[in-house]
Amino acid sequence: MNKIQFDIKQLVRKNVLCLKPYSSARDEFTDFDQDMIFLDANENPYENGVNRYPDPQQKSLKTILANQNKVSEKNILLGNGSDEVLDLIFRAFCEPSIDNVITLPPTYGMYKVLADINNIKEQQVWLEKGFQPNVESILATANSNSKLLFICSPNNPSGNLIDQERIEQLLDGFKGLVVIDEAYIDFADTKSWIERMDKYPNLIITQTLSKAYGMAGIRLGICYASEEIIGILNKIKPPYNVNELTQQRALQRIAKENQIKTEVTTIIEGRIQVKETLSAVNFVEEIFESDANFILVRVDDANKRYDQLIREGIVVRNRSTQPLCDNTLRFTIGTKQENEKLIQTLTSISKS
Ligand SMILES: *Cc1c(COP(=O)(O)O)cnc(C)c1O
Numbered sequence: 001m002n003k004i005q006f007d008i009k010q011l012v013r014k015n016v017l018c019l020k021p022y023s024s025a026r027d028e029f030t031d032f033d034q035d036m037i038f039l040d041a042n043e044n045p046y047e048n049g050v051n052r053y054p055d056p057q058q059k060s061l062k063t064i065l066a067n068q069n070k071v072s073e074k075n076i077l078l079g080n081g082s083d084e085v086l087d088l089i090f091r092a093f094c095e096p097s098i099d100n101v102i103t104l105p106p107t108y109g110m111y112k113v114l115a116d117i118n119n120i121k122e123q124q125v126w127l128e129k130g131f132q133p134n135v136e137s138i139l140a141t142a143n144s145n146s147k148l149l150f151i152c153s154p155n156n157p158s159g160n161l162i163d164q165e166r167i168e169q170l171l172d173g174f175k176g177l178v179v180i181d182e183a184y185i186d187f188a189d190t191k192s193w194i195e196r197m198d199k200y201p202n203l204i205i206t207q208t209l210s211k212a213y214g215m216a217g218i219r220l221g222i223c224y225a226s227e228e229i230i231g232i233l234n235k236i237k238p239p240y241n242v243n244e245l246t247q248q249r250a251l252q253r254i255a256k257e258n259q260i261k262t263e264v265t266t267i268i269e270g271r272i273q274v275k276e277t278l279s280a281v282n283f284v285e286e287i288f289e290s291d292a293n294f295i296l297v298r299v300d301d302a303n304k305r306y307d308q309l310i311r312e313g314i315v316v317r318n319r320s321t322q323p324l325c326d327n328t329l330r331f332t333i334g335t336k337q338e339n340e341k342l343i344q345t346l347t348s349i350s351k352s
Helices: 014-018 059-069 081-093 110-117 135-141 164-173 227-236 244-254 257-278 302-311 336-351
Strands: 076-079 100-103 121-124 146-152 177-181 203-208 221-224 284-287 294-299 328-332
Touching (some): 059 076, 059 244, 081 146, 081 203, 100 110, 146 164, 257 294, 257 336, 302 328, 302 336
Parallel strands (some): 100 146, 177 203
Antiparallel strands (some): 203 221, 284 294
16 A cells, blocks of 8 residues: 555544544643642542542553564554454444455454444454465455455464465555454464554554453453544544453553563463374364464364363363354463363363
8 A cells, every 4th residue: 555645534434533522620720730629520528549530541551562573652442351452443444335345264252242232334354274364355346335454363263363464465455444353463473463563554463452461350451552543433432341350450561561461471381282282182273373472273073062161160162163163162372281271171071
């Protein structure tokens, strides 16, 4: 794509472009250079830790994330999980019943659900064998109403990274916005696409604290993109979309970089160990390469093996209904003990 020709105003919905966002009390007054008495937001004045509305722009969290990723705070939007971030992207750029998005199954199920909720047509271009995208078919499927292309890398449920050159070709050739979902990037031996944001004005990267950071319960999703794109998303986000407890817990956790690294390293070791032992299980037919915290495995009979595992107290995900995924199970990597129990159980089932 020619950078000069890219005009975000051509992609954003007209009503969003013209919209005047809600201005909250905490948006309007932000000069905290002396002790102020806040009688502007109809809050209960008695302190209990959460009686005040949270910072609508999550300044402290963004400062840390901006430093860690060498971007400006203006390149960051935070949401109630990546699910909210993805929903905001749909609502900012896709005109219901007119526009469409392209997804690359087998992939994360929320893209389709959000398309359905927003009444946006989803055009599927299946990944090829080996779970890589077919650039030609994708570009041939796209039309002037194709606003978003979702690339999940590492991909869920297959686990593999999407080839960098193919992503570049898609960034160059696709006329809408390319959303790279990096929910599992911390488990991969590669750098985030955040570094390339300056080169591609049509690039949006989403990340989350739900996986490597171990905070699925607090719901914090992150979006990195150009200032222009973030500005548009900011216009439509609910004013207080990230609550005070989430902001506090995320701040505490993000500061513990070493602990997170140690956990991620241990999970990757677990992945290698589970993968090695899986190849000795006689009903396992194929183990797919993974750069994530899970492994997709093809077995002889997924429903049967799934039921057998449930009876032994182990819940895995049966992904057999997904394209290219017949008879596959997805195993999340657990603690050392959990992984050992999984392996023992699979081995004993295979001998019975
Ligand atoms: C788990 C997952 C997410 C996380 O979503 P949250 O709403 O942030 O918990 C996002 N994308 C993919 C592909 C995932 O697998």
